[in-house]
Amino acid sequence: MVLLTFNISLSENQTLKTKNISESELITSIEEKVNSTLLLLELHEFQATFFIDIILAEGLKKSIKSISFAGHEIAFYNSNSDLKIIEKVKQNLEDFLQKPIRGLRQKYHQISYSEIKKLDFNYISNIEESRINFLWRKLTAKTEIHIENDLTIVPESQSPYSQLPFNDYVLQVTPMKYYENMLLESLKNNEYVMIYANIWQLYESEDLPIEIPFYKKINIGRKFEDRLEKLFQFINENEIAVSRMKDYLF
Numbered sequence: 001m002v003l004l005t006f007n008i009s010l011s012e013n014q015t016l017k018t019k020n021i022s023e024s025e026l027i028t029s030i031e032e033k034v035n036s037t038l039l040l041l042e043l044h045e046f047q048a049t050f051f052i053d054i055i056l057a058e059g060l061k062k063s064i065k066s067i068s069f070a071g072h073e074i075a076f077y078n079s080n081s082d083l084k085i086i087e088k089v090k091q092n093l094e095d096f097l098q099k100p101i102r103g104l105r106q107k108y109h110q111i112s113y114s115e116i117k118k119l120d121f122n123y124i125s126n127i128e129e130s131r132i133n134f135l136w137r138k139l140t141a142k143t144e145i146h147i148e149n150d151l152t153i154v155p156e157s158q159s160p161y162s163q164l165p166f167n168d169y170v171l172q173v174t175p176m177k178y179y180e181n182m183l184l185e186s187l188k189n190n191e192y193v194m195i196y197a198n199i200w201q202l203y204e205s206e207d208l209p210i211e212i213p214f215y216k217k218i219n220i221g222r223k224f225e226d227r228l229e230k231l232f233q234f235i236n237e238n239e240i241a242v243s244r245m246k247d248y249l250f
Helices: 023-044 054-069 083-097 113-118 132-136 168-173 176-189 222-237 245-249
Strands: 002-008 049-053 073-078 103-106 123-126 146-148 151-154 193-198
Touching: 002 023, 002 054, 002 245, 023 054, 023 222, 049 054, 049 103, 054 073, 054 083, 073 083, 073 245, 113 151, 123 245, 151 245, 168 193, 168 222, 176 193, 176 222, 193 222
Parallel strands: 002 049, 002 193, 049 073, 073 103, 103 123, 123 151
Antiparallel strands: 146 151
């Protein structure tokens, strides 16, 4: 089983600043990338989970509606929002969609599980920073689904084949044949592999709305979209099941 997920977020970390473009231009450009992703998923009949950055959610209601209408799961990505903001945006989006939002993804800005539970989330997806040194490190957290404070905790997946995590950067730069072998070997040893990508990876380098390190500009834009297409074809050819997070967990 592949748990296919996308981060609709531009906050690589707290030190990177958005380029000088208007908010409406930013939202429009993100909507275009979301639409491209939805078309690719529709082509392969995959359902995925989209983690929407809380700071972008109100402006992306058009895209959120399209994502939900296509049968994908809407969850939240918390890049730098406090509890009051999360609670307010969650209520607004649930009223808008007429369905509960069950998942929250965190990286830098982590909120305690007890506080998250009070906001009626059911699961947490914790991811780690994908720096260039990933070749020389292992994930620092557990890599199995577990329960804490009545929340289901879903950490990053890691390949027993290579010891690499299935993060955004590994998907972006690893030779596809090697990545495919990683996936197959991992599924021999585990019931699922969680894969995630970021919306900014679909931008061409010159069109990026944020500043990112040079090494993260490798294979972005059309090249990254082609990699997703090859991965999806491989998943289909090998008859690997694909699921939204909430369907697998609950």
